[in-house]
Amino acid sequence: xxxxxxxETIARLIRPRLVGRxxxxxxxxxxxxxxxxxxxxxxxxxxxxxLARVWRRGKFLVADLERGGRACGALVGHLRxxxxxxxxxxxxxxxxxxxxxxALDDGTCFSFIDVRKFARLRFARxxxxxxxxxxxxxxxxxxxxxxxxxALRARGRRLKPLLLDQTFLAGLGNIYADESLxxxxxxxxxxxxxxxxxxxxxxxxxxRATLREAIDREGxxxxxxxxxxxxxxxxxxxxxxxxxxxxxxxxxxxxxxVRIVVGQRGTHLCPRCQRR
DNA sequence: AGCTACTCCTGGTAGC
DNA sequence: TGCTACCAGGAGTAGC
Numbered sequence: 001x002x003x004x005x006x007x008e009t010i011a012r013l014i015r016p017r018l019v020g021r022x023x024x025x026x027x028x029x030x031x032x033x034x035x036x037x038x039x040x041x042x043x044x045x046x047x048x049x050x051l052a053r054v055w056r057r058g059k060f061l062v063a064d065l066e067r068g069g070r071a072c073g074a075l076v077g078h079l080r081x082x083x084x085x086x087x088x089x090x091x092x093x094x095x096x097x098x099x100x101x102x103a104l105d106d107g108t109c110f111s112f113i114d115v116r117k118f119a120r121l122r123f124a125r126x127x128x129x130x131x132x133x134x135x136x137x138x139x140x141x142x143x144x145x146x147x148x149x150x151a152l153r154a155r156g157r158r159l160k161p162l163l164l165d166q167t168f169l170a171g172l173g174n175i176y177a178d179e180s181l182x183x184x185x186x187x188x189x190x191x192x193x194x195x196x197x198x199x200x201x202x203x204x205x206x207x208r209a210t211l212r213e214a215i216d217r218e219g220x221x222x223x224x225x226x227x228x229x230x231x232x233x234x235x236x237x238x239x240x241x242x243x244x245x246x247x248x249x250x251x252x253x254x255x256x257x258v259r260i261v262v263g264q265r266g267t268h269l270c271p272r273c274q275r276r
Numbered sequence: 277a278g279c280t281a282c283t284c285c286t287g288g289t290a291g292c
Numbered sequence: 293t294g295c296t297a298c299c300a301g302g303a304g305t306a307g308c
Contacts, residue, residue: 001300001301001302003302032284059302078302078303079302080301080302080303081285081300081301081302082285082286082287082301114285115285115286115287116284116285116286116287116301117284117285117286118284118285118301118302118303155277155278156277156278157277157278157279158278158279161278161279164302164303166302166303173301173302174300174301174302223287223288223300225287263279263280264280264281264282264301265300265301265302266299266300266301
């Protein structure tokens with residue numbers, strides 16, 4: 001599933017191919033992907049606009065749009081589990097799962113592809129309305145040990161669902177939440193208000209380190225879905241310590257990795273290294 | 277406030 | 293081999 005490192009990788013790779021391009025046409029094959037707008041409304045909003053900036057916020061991919069040098073909204077994409085993005089020549093075949101395609105002024109096309117139809121590519125006149133509820137960026141200066149210690153204390157929630165809550169912290173998904181908790185030695189069911197400041201400082205550091213290492217390896221690919229926009233798999237899946245390793249031995253203590261379900265999500269941990 | 281269940285989807289796979 | 297049933301899960305929502 002594309003989480004922060006995967007979306008960051010995608011943003012970095014498509015940025016040089018998109019910035020400065022003008023959208024000359026659009027084809028929508030699945031209207032629900034637009035998240036509310038009709039095809040004509042969407043087309044009217046984006047065709048003729050220029051892509052001024054490509055960036056990431058949490059797991060959202062954002063492209064600011066301009067007309068005549070003036071900001072006129074943004075494309076805000078979310079890949080959910082199986083969304084993919086490609087920028088290729090217009091002769092490239094996007095396959096049967098293409099949802100939206102934007103023709104650009106240099107003969108390339110931006111293709112938004114999704115097998116399961118959960119991904120969204122929305123036009124927003126004010127993207128802040130879609131992004132405003134997100135918590136801090138884990139790799140920003142805002143995300144400090146002091147902030148995390150206080151935030152954990154203020155919310156009496158179990159750690160795993162809290163880390164997946166995008167209004168708490170933006171960008172972690174199932175994989176990197178499990179990996180970060182393992183590296184910090186914290187149990188996914190531990191209550192956030194009982195994690196001391198020492199432990200929460202460690203969690204802060206491990207979240208940042210995990211995400212940085214995953215970005216360095218262009219994200220994780222363990223199934224057919226996530227690929228970089230160049231079609232390459234990421235390499236971080238080789239570094240997983242707990243995710244998808246149920247029954248295998250812990251790299252620290254040798255004991256078995258266990259899979260439990262927390263909030264309808266598969267959750268992987270080492271019960272010996274991660275005490276409650 | 278926080279938890280659980282349900283919804284949206286379909287390729288892959290386990291089981292027969 | 294070929295069928296069916298179930299699983300994965302990000303986020304929104306409803307209900308307790």
